[in-house]
Amino acid sequence: MPSVQRRIHALIFDVFGTVVDWRGSIIRECRALGRSKKIAADWDAFADAWRAGYRPAMARVRSGELPWMNIDQLHRMILDGLLGKFGIDGLTEDEIDHLNRVWHRLDPWPDARKGLALLKRRHVIATLSNGNVSLLVNMAKHGRLPWDTVLSAELFHHYKPDPEAYLGAAAMLGFEPSEVMMVAAHKDDLRAAQACGLATAFVRRPREKGPKVKLDLKPEADFDYNAKDFVDLARRMAA
Amino acid sequence: MPSVQRRIHALIFDVFGTVVDWRGSIIRECRALGRSKKIAADWDAFADAWRAGYRPAMARVRSGELPWMNIDQLHRMILDGLLGKFGIDGLTEDEIDHLNRVWHRLDPWPDARKGLALLKRRHVIATLSNGNVSLLVNMAKHGRLPWDTVLSAELFHHYKPDPEAYLGAAAMLGFEPSEVMMVAAHKDDLRAAQACGLATAFVRRPREKGPKVKLDLKPEADFDYNAKDFVDLARRMAA
Numbered sequence: 001m002p003s004v005q006r007r008i009h010a011l012i013f014d015v016f017g018t019v020v021d022w023r024g025s026i027i028r029e030c031r032a033l034g035r036s037k038k039i040a041a042d043w044d045a046f047a048d049a050w051r052a053g054y055r056p057a058m059a060r061v062r063s064g065e066l067p068w069m070n071i072d073q074l075h076r077m078i079l080d081g082l083l084g085k086f087g088i089d090g091l092t093e094d095e096i097d098h099l100n101r102v103w104h105r106l107d108p109w110p111d112a113r114k115g116l117a118l119l120k121r122r123h124v125i126a127t128l129s130n131g132n133v134s135l136l137v138n139m140a141k142h143g144r145l146p147w148d149t150v151l152s153a154e155l156f157h158h159y160k161p162d163p164e165a166y167l168g169a170a171a172m173l174g175f176e177p178s179e180v181m182m183v184a185a186h187k188d189d190l191r192a193a194q195a196c197g198l199a200t201a202f203v204r205r206p207r208e209k210g211p212k213v214k215l216d217l218k219p220e221a222d223f224d225y226n227a228k229d230f231v232d233l234a235r236r237m238a239a
Numbered sequence: 240m241p242s243v244q245r246r247i248h249a250l251i252f253d254v255f256g257t258v259v260d261w262r263g264s265i266i267r268e269c270r271a272l273g274r275s276k277k278i279a280a281d282w283d284a285f286a287d288a289w290r291a292g293y294r295p296a297m298a299r300v301r302s303g304e305l306p307w308m309n310i311d312q313l314h315r316m317i318l319d320g321l322l323g324k325f326g327i328d329g330l331t332e333d334e335i336d337h338l339n340r341v342w343h344r345l346d347p348w349p350d351a352r353k354g355l356a357l358l359k360r361r362h363v364i365a366t367l368s369n370g371n372v373s374l375l376v377n378m379a380k381h382g383r384l385p386w387d388t389v390l391s392a393e394l395f396h397h398y399k400p401d402p403e404a405y406l407g408a409a410a411m412l413g414f415e416p417s418e419v420m421m422v423a424a425h426k427d428d429l430r431a432a433q434a435c436g437l438a439t440a441f442v443r444r445p446r447e448k449g450p451k452v453k454l455d456l457k458p459e460a461d462f463d464y465n466a467k468d469f470v471d472l473a474r475r476m477a478a
Binding site: 072124126132133134135136137138140141147148149150154155172173174175 | 311363365371372373374375376377379380386387388389393394411412413414
């Protein structure tokens with residue numbers, strides 16, 4: 001039950017971890033790369049290290065220390081620092097560039113496509129990711145994700161959790177913040193959206209960080225919805 | 240046959256007149272409004288006058304005479320000037336606002352949905368319209384247009400034919416201008432895209448301005464494609 005009865009017109013989705021399984025996808029593709037290039041690296045640790053570099057890199061952009069750089073550029077900056085550390089040698093520039101774009105080829109969680117299709121029947125559904133537009137468009141083609149449109153922090157030159165990203169997305173869709181719901185597996189993202197007046201839906205993704213990491217999956221009474229996955233969210237919203 | 244053999248990754252589409260039948264849609268909806276509100280206006284002339292105000296209004300934004308205003312705002316400015324002239328009286332503010340959003344509810348040409356679905360199989364397909372994002376998203380829901388994403392002059396604060404719109408769209412999709420093709424029923428839009436290095440596809444829409452207005456439908460040898468409609472374009476691109 002929503003804590004406040006609101007009319008939700010649009011749902012905007014966090015993507016990395018919420019819609020797609022970044023960790024599993026990167027490990028799978030890197031293992032295949034390792035086999036074909038005879039590189040023996042700890043790909044699980046590599047995926048985790050790459051992701052761990054993401055938030056600090058964005059923080060440097062948010063603080064103004066770095067000029068605006070999109071996520072492809074930030075991913076590449078982090079990757080360049082990891083190749084040597086993980087003993088990933090002998091890749092050409094084209095191969096490194098292709099590896100960097102593994103983030104364009106992440107696989108959706110098993111419920112994502114079906115859940116989005118259900119939610120799309122009654123609502124505008126869009127991304128609101130820190131990933132750049134081209135990354136999100138390529139990922140949607142790869143995973144056949146049926147977005148009505150792709151919105152990105154890139155459009156506002158403000159990364160989440162800056163309020164400009166949430167408020168910019170609502171305005172661009174032509175709705176009041178209270179008519180838009182942020183959907184995410186991350187409570188900090190939802191808290192920031194909530195502070196901007198958006199509705200919130202928490203979706204549990206217990207395996208986002210792999211089988212060993214225990215995540216905070218507790219439902220929160222002040223989120224409008226707490227759902228198991230996107231199909232469950234669609235069912236709850238239709239109830 | 241393309242005049243230059245290029246690899247086209249993405250197609251970006253003009254929308255008003257190219258994808259949707261603005262004139263027919265507006266006349267149909269306004270006639271229904273006239274019947275229900277007992278307003279006898281010349282709706283054909285009204286639709287034409289509304290559209291005729293569009294280019295001069297954008298020119299005032301492009302020249303800097305007006306600050307950035309989106310198309311919903313420009314349509315409303317023009318509409319406010321036409322209501323009295325056409326004897327359209329007695330509408331409430333909500334009804335005028337609803338009428339202004341008729342541009343969000345334009346119907347696609349009969350081939351559009353099928354043609355876009357075919358083109359989407361091999362290419363990224365996106366709008367590049369002067370219409371604002373929310374207008375284009377609502378229109379896509381209304382007409383079930385399967386865009387990969389919605390791009391708009393609104394994202395660049397530059398209306399077509401400013402080069403920033405074409406170059407901005409290509410960059411946002413992550414492609415070189417030569418890897419992107421502009422699709423339009425209007426030669427001036429295609430010429431501006433071509434000057435930015437984009438490929439061009441001309442699609443004939445003989446009824447855009449109604450049955451009485453003869454349009455320039457002549458194929459041009461320096462456009463990469465000249466097509467009858469979107470299905471024909473898909474067929475030619477697959478050949």
